[in-house]
Amino acid sequence: MRELRFTDWVFVVLAVAIVAAGALALFRSPPGPAHSAHQLAAPADLAPAAHSDGLSEAESGYRFERVTVPSTRGPAVPVAFRILGPDGRPHTRFLDNQTKQLHFFVVRDDMHVFQHLHPTLVGDTWHVDVRLDDGGAYRMFAEFVPLDTRDPRHPVVLGVPFSVPGDTTLVPVPAPAAEAVTATGFTVTRVDEPDQPAPLRPQRLRFAIRAPDGSPVRALDPHLGAYGHMTGFHTMLLSATHLHPVEPLGVPLVDGELTFQATFADRGEYRLFLEFAHGGAVHTAAVTVAVA
Numbered sequence: 001m002r003e004l005r006f007t008d009w010v011f012v013v014l015a016v017a018i019v020a021a022g023a024l025a026l027f028r029s030p031p032g033p034a035h036s037a038h039q040l041a042a043p044a045d046l047a048p049a050a051h052s053d054g055l056s057e058a059e060s061g062y063r064f065e066r067v068t069v070p071s072t073r074g075p076a077v078p079v080a081f082r083i084l085g086p087d088g089r090p091h092t093r094f095l096d097n098q099t100k101q102l103h104f105f106v107v108r109d110d111m112h113v114f115q116h117l118h119p120t121l122v123g124d125t126w127h128v129d130v131r132l133d134d135g136g137a138y139r140m141f142a143e144f145v146p147l148d149t150r151d152p153r154h155p156v157v158l159g160v161p162f163s164v165p166g167d168t169t170l171v172p173v174p175a176p177a178a179e180a181v182t183a184t185g186f187t188v189t190r191v192d193e194p195d196q197p198a199p200l201r202p203q204r205l206r207f208a209i210r211a212p213d214g215s216p217v218r219a220l221d222p223h224l225g226a227y228g229h230m231t232g233f234h235t236m237l238l239s240a241t242h243l244h245p246v247e248p249l250g251v252p253l254v255d256g257e258l259t260f261q262a263t264f265a266d267r268g269e270y271r272l273f274l275e276f277a278h279g280g281a282v283h284t285a286a287v288t289v290a291v292a
Contacts, residue, residue, distance in 0.1 A: 053239035053265060054141045054159030061086030064142055064158040067125055073164050076129040079104075079119075083126070083142065083158070090124035095145040095152050098224040105141040105240065106130050107233050111271040112171040113138070114286065116231065135166035139238050157240050173235050173271060176290040185212030188274060188285035191257065196292040202263050204246065205289075207274060209256045216256030221277035222249055228258050228276040232289070235269045243272070264291040 057064040067080035083102075085091040094101045104126075106115040113136075119128035126142075143157045178190045192206040209217040220227045226249065232241040246259035264270060274285045 053237075053241070054139070054143075054157040055237065055239050057158050057160050059158055060146075060156050062091070062146070062156050062158065064160050065090075066160065069160075069162050070130060070132055070138070070164060071162070073132045073135060073166060075131050075133070077132050078127065078129055079140065080125050080127050081142065081160075082124055083144065085146075091146075092121055092124055093147060095147060095149065097143065097145045097152075097155055098226060098229060100224065101144065102126060103141075103143040104128055105143070105231060107139055107141075107238065108134075109137045109139070109238060110170045111173050111233065111235055111286070114271075114273050114284070116229070116273070116275060132164055135164040135168040136170065137161065137163050141240050143240070143242070153244070155242065157242075159238070159240065173269065174286075174288050176269060176288045178287075180285045180287045182283045182285045184281065184283050186210065186217070186278070186283050186285065187214075188287065190287060190289070196290045197262070197264060199264050199267050199291050202261065204259050205243065205262055205272075206257050206259045207285075207287075209253075209258065209276065211278075216253075217278060218253050218256055220253065220258075221280070223275060223277035223282060225249070227253070228260075228274055230260050230272055230274045232262070232264075232270040232272040234266055235271055235288070237266065237268070239265065241265065241270065267291050 063084040065082040065084050067082060068078050070077045070079060082090040097103065100118050102119060104117045104119050107113060115130055117128050117130065119126035139159050139161050141157055141159045143155045145152050145155045180188050182188070187210040189208045190205065191208050192204060197203050211217050223229060226245040227247055228245050230243040232243060233239065241262065241264060243260035243262045246261060247253065258276070268291060270289050270291060272287045272289055274287070275282055
């Protein structure tokens, strides 16, 4: 047998390296699926619903078709739209999402105006009246869960901008703070930690509700099939984030606290709008949270 030359040894080493690399690739476990900003892997009890953020009028094959868009101010400005599905036809039936087929939101870009409404379906068109007392740049959102969804906790959120001409009294977005007071005198205080939640990380936010006399609210009326409803909007991007209530109906509130599951997609400030029912009326508290 002839003696191996230097070049022969080089080829032998390269062959061994190639075989080793192939074996490593063969036996290495395959990578898991990539997660979007709204689909971060998390423990089952903390994973919030993943959904689109309302920055586009089209998402997951669905499209917001404008029929009547607000262009003037007033106490009851009509809005009409259709939801077109992947087949290009209007869709009029969705899964119930907190007792409603479709949730509709209107926010102004300074977060001073917020409305949460539930349109009425007439034929294939959704109709709703919105209160617009002032001019400015606005965005409206339609949130729904398609019938063929693989996960009913993943709503589709479509967003469309519109503007109302005329004088506008802009209001600065309040700085991040732990406490807010409703127009009816209820105090809502955020009691979880850390003060600045991290983006892309499922977490729980807790809010203590106090009556106008300062006493903890230990019982709330059902509102949209839960003790509360919360939606957040990024103050710069105007993207929507839905937060999901944790405490089931019928369970007494501990120290008047409500808990919500959340995942924030981006850094920055979010304006969170908490709606809860007490004494036969719905109360709304707005809290600014910094995500860093």
